[in-house]
Amino acid sequence: MKVVAFAGYSGAGKTTLVEQLIPAFKALGLRVSVLKHAHHRFDVDHPGKDSWRHRQAGAFEVLVASDRRLALMREYEREQEPQVHHLLAELSPVVDWVLVEGFRHSDLPKVEVWRSDTAHPVCYPDDPYVVAIATDDASCLPQPTGLTLLELNAPEAVRDWLLAHGGRFEYQSETYLG
DSSP: OEEEEEEOOTTSSHHHHHHHHHHHHHTTTOOEEEEEOOOSSOOOSOTTSHHHHHHHTTOSEEEEEOSSOEEEEEOOSSOOOOOHHHHHHHSOTTOSEEEEEOOTTSSSOEEEEEOTTSOOOOSTTTOTTEEEEEESOGGGOSSOOOSEEEETTOHHHHHHHHHHTGGGGBOOHHHHHO
């Protein structure tokens, strides 16, 4: 399994890029999973549904499965920041690529997503895990870089670069969880 994170500030275009990369990888017959960092109290369940009722009753985990999908909800007993490597271990090992959205401070290889019309700073000068920058205008980057520059609005080109450099994205869970 290969893992790449897409990091950057809100509004940079991470979700749009990941959304476009999924069918680009699938068009080549590759299986893709997504790991998304959410903020605070998000919910995928609905009040009144059986699974919601089980969670409200105090279940630590509720797994809902059908012949089409599976969803696992786990309630943390106290607030804790999720660890990206533990979450990756939860994913199916038969996936070809995992696209991680968020986890800006992780030690995963990252493509920084940066849009020129935002006032957000860049991460690449201080983050040794940034391997490329996907941007809509490389000439507006606030600091020069020797990193690979990718066109933010060309998802197939981003996919092709990831595939061409796939070895650097091979994920070895035992390195992080061993």
